[in-house]
Amino acid sequence: MSQIELINIKKNYMGTEVVKGIDVTINEGEFAVIVGPSGCGKSTLLRMIAGLEDISSGELKIGGKLMNNVSPDQREIAMVFQSYALYPHMTVAENIGFALALKKTDKAEINRRVLEAAKMLELEHLLERKPAALSGGQRQRVAIGRAIVKRPKVILFDEPLSNLDAKLRVQMRTELMRLHREFGSTIVYVTHDQVEAMTMAQKIIVLNNGHVAQMGKPMDLYRDPENTFVAQFIGVPKMNLLRGNLQADVFTLQSGQKLQLDCGYSDGVNLQLGVRPEHLKLELLAQGSGSENNSEHSWTVDVVERLGVESFIHLCNAARDVLVLRLEGDCDLQVDSKVAVRFDCSHCYLFNDAGVRLLPNSAAMHLAG
Amino acid sequence: MVTLVRPANEETIMTHYSSQRRAYLTLVLISLFCLMPFFWVVLAAFDPKASQFLQIPDGITVNHFWNLLANESGVRWVLNSVGIVGTATFLTLILAGFGGYALSRTQAWWKRPLLYAIILVRIVPPPALIVPVYKVMLFLNDWINGVINSLTSDVAQQMLLSRMFSFVDGYLGLILIQTAMQLPLAIWIMKTFFDAIPKDYEEAAALDGASQWQTVRHVLIPLALPGFAAAGLFAFINAWGDFLMPLMFTSSPELQTLPLGMFRAFLRVDAIDYGFLTALAVIYTLPAVIAFAFARKFLTQTFSGGVKG
Ligand SMILES: Nc1ncnc2c1ncn2[C@@H]1O[C@H](COP(=O)(O)OP(=O)(O)OP(=O)(O)O)[C@@H](O)[C@H]1O
Numbered sequence: 004m005s006q007i008e009l010i011n012i013k014k015n016y017m018g019t020e021v022v023k024g025i026d027v028t029i030n031e032g033e034f035a036v037i038v039g040p041s042g043c044g045k046s047t048l049l050r051m052i053a054g055l056e057d058i059s060s061g062e063l064k065i066g067g068k069l070m071n072n073v074s075p076d077q078r079e080i081a082m083v084f085q086s087y088a089l090y091p092h093m094t095v096a097e098n099i100g101f102a103l104a105l106k107k108t109d110k111a112e113i114n115r116r117v118l119e120a121a122k123m124l125e126l127e128h129l130l131e132r133k134p135a136a137l138s139g140g141q142r143q144r145v146a147i148g149r150a151i152v153k154r155p156k157v158i159l160f161d162e163p164l165s166n167l168d169a170k171l172r173v174q175m176r177t178e179l180m181r182l183h184r185e186f187g188s189t190i191v192y193v194t195h196d197q198v199e200a201m202t203m204a205q206k207i208i209v210l211n212n213g214h215v216a217q218m219g220k221p222m223d224l225y226r227d228p229e230n231t232f233v234a235q236f237i238g239v240p241k242m243n244l245l246r247g248n249l250q251a252d253v254f255t256l257q258s259g260q261k262l263q264l265d266c267g268y269s270d271g272v273n274l275q276l277g278v279r280p281e282h283l284k285l286e287l288l289a290q291g292s293g294s295e296n297n298s299e300h301s302w303t304v305d306v307v308e309r310l311g312v313e314s315f316i317h318l319c320n321a322a323r324d325v326l327v328l329r330l331e332g333d334c335d336l337q338v339d340s341k342v343a344v345r346f347d348c349s350h351c352y353l354f355n356d357a358g359v360r361l362l363p364n365s366a367a368m369h370l371a372g
Numbered sequence: 373m374v375t376l377v378r379p380a381n382e383e384t385i386m387t388h389y390s391s392q393r394r395a396y397l398t399l400v401l402i403s404l405f406c407l408m409p410f411f412w413v414v415l416a417a418f419d420p421k422a423s424q425f426l427q428i429p430d431g432i433t434v435n436h437f438w439n440l441l442a443n444e445s446g447v448r449w450v451l452n453s454v455g456i457v458g459t460a461t462f463l464t465l466i467l468a469g470f471g472g473y474a475l476s477r478t479q480a481w482w483k484r485p486l487l488y489a490i491i492l493v494r495i496v497p498p499p500a501l502i503v504p505v506y507k508v509m510l511f512l513n514d515w516i517n518g519v520i521n522s523l524t525s526d527v528a529q530q531m532l533l534s535r536m537f538s539f540v541d542g543y544l545g546l547i548l549i550q551t552a553m554q555l556p557l558a559i560w561i562m563k564t565f566f567d568a569i570p571k572d573y574e575e576a577a578a579l580d581g582a583s584q585w586q587t588v589r590h591v592l593i594p595l596a597l598p599g600f601a602a603a604g605l606f607a608f609i610n611a612w613g614d615f616l617m618p619l620m621f622t623s624s625p626e627l628q629t630l631p632l633g634m635f636r637a638f639l640r641v642d643a644i645d646y647g648f649l650t651a652l653a654v655i656y657t658l659p660a661v662i663a664f665a666f667a668r669k670f671l672t673q674t675f676s677g678g679v680k681g
């Protein structure tokens with residue numbers, strides 16, 4: 004059993020609360036990703052699971068056993084550090100085999116398992132080198148090798164890919180997922196990169212300022228964000244938010260543009276309408292139709308980002324609302340030209356002033372019932 | 373423009389060379405002058421008719437060494453020095469290892485005051501410490517001799533134990549004093565060294581399943597080896613050269629260390645035996661050189677590349 008349970012976990016550093024009460028269960032064999040902006044407490048949380056930081060209050064259970072006061076060397080957890088922390092005086096082989104050597108495993112067995120791990124990570128030709136003579140990516144792989152060689156039930160990763168170039172990062176991502184499939188260990192993986200979270204996780208835990216903003220399956224977070232923080236954190240480019248008021252299912256932007264929402268929300272003022280760039284459609288305004296320039300429906304093209312496969316159009320309107328819109332392939336829009344935007348109402352989200360998601364009455368009633 | 377830069381003509385090259393030659397000649401003369409005493413010591417040590425003048429010996433003899441080691445108490449002095457200084461260095465390294473590590477890792481408010489207090493001990497000139505230290509040692513000495521006398525009534529055994537464990541005129545006292553004298557600098561060196569070893573290594577070892585002792589043994593000591601070499605070398609050489617403390621804290625001839633033996637040999641009323649003295653000086657110099665050669669291997673060892681950034 005290697006389920007990890009965090010029950011109201013808190014961490015204080017000399018009076019300042021950094022982790023503010025976290026309740027999470029990570030199931031056995033699950034690939035969980037903790038994601039959040041820099042400084043939100045990800046590393047602190049992970050280090051508490053590892054036993055490298057005291058838990059100020061709350062309970063940590065691994066496999067059903069209370070772990071708060073168990074020292075890290077007794078927890079049978081492996082960890083890949085944000086700084087790889089390879090022992091500089093040992094060769095790659097000694098680094099990988101260190102955990103086994105400590106357990107007095109016999110030499111032949113150590114060699115066999117080190118070689119096995121090295122093969123998997125394509126490190127065989129580097130076994131006799133010292134860490135100083137390795138590239139960043141190679142060090143990274145040694146650090147992973149050191150973690151997997153003892154077949155731990157739980158592996159913790161602290162931003163392991165943040166120092167690699169984009170190409171290697173993609174490669175290591177698939178590599179890690181493959182390792183997870185093969186070993187079936189419970190993995191807790193910390194990152195600030197939502198792409199890593201979306202692609203690798205079975206469960207994402209979004210952390211904001213020491214709180215869990217939301218957790219769930221990647222696509223659930225994408226489809227059903229509970230607040231503006233998660234809505235904007237998951238998905239690139241981030242979700243657009245527009246302020247306005249709602250009355251009788253009509254959302255009025257600050258510019259005066261009116262959008263018909265059909266799902267029966269309660270009326271309210273100062274709300275935020277969220278819509279993802281991929282759910283917006285562009286409509287060219289008919290040239291010279293006269294009303295185009297001061298129409299509340301017109302948006303001005305600010306920036307066009309062309310990536311080949313897709314293009315992102317940054318727009319703004321008279322009330323200084325900004326929108327990002329995604330187009331398939333290339334486009335021939337000119338900066339400063341005027342366009343209209345069609346909102347796909349079935350993909351719009353409504354949040355209150357504080358950023359909490361509002362549900363249509365039907366759904367709310369459904370939940371309440 | 374036609375080029376104005378011309379190769380320097382013959383004359384300027386000549387003056388350039390001769391001025392350089394003069395500079396080198398001066399340097400050579402100065403270094404010869406400085407090296408002269410060493411030449412003299414080495415030559416005289418092997419010279420059958422050694423005198424106070426630098427002279428090319430007629431022949432080579434090891435009689436001075438033989439005389440020193442066989443007829444005089446030379447062996448005893450060497451063993452005393454090696455034993456006391458070696459043990460003191462060893463103790464210094466162990467204590468400085470613990471102390472340096474603790475001072476490097478702690479975040480407590482007293483860290484800085486304590487560090488400066490420690491180095492202050494080093495700044496006070498040793499002679500200024502003699503009286504208070506002697507007082508303390510005398511007090512401890514009475515106590516330990518009381519203990520020894522109560523342990524055994526056999527006088528020979530009492531003598532032996534007292535020789536070993538007395539704080540004044542005993543090995544223990546000398547070793548402790550030397551350790552205490554060398555400790556401040558060693559702690560500072562080790563503290564600085566541990567500062568440069570990121571905590572990540574220890575954390576990685578803990579997660580690899582290493583107990584605290586295993587972390588020390590397999591990770592911290594190997595990484596801190598250059599620091600230990602530096603601290604140990606300084607401690608050994610300083611303690612080896614110390615004259616004052618053995619002078620103050622020993623009176624029995626059996627406890628004499630090399631520098632004391634040398635000093636007393638020099639002060640003898642009969643004619644000074646230069647061959648004897650220089651042989652003693654050579655023997656006195658050797659261990660320091662050996663210690664340096666030994667430490668050099670570790671001093672130059674550096675570790676990097678374990679953590680990124
Ligand atoms: N030893 C400490 N003493 C005081 N505050 C600390 C300490 N360690 C971390 N913090 C604070 O705790 C907060 C969370 O730090 P943490 O390292 O967990 O962030 P993180 O989410 O891992 O960020 P990053 O993505 O930059 O690694 C930060 O605001 C940091 O300043």
Ligand SMILES: [Mg+2]
Nearest residue numbers: 045046047085
């Ligand atoms: Mg971090």
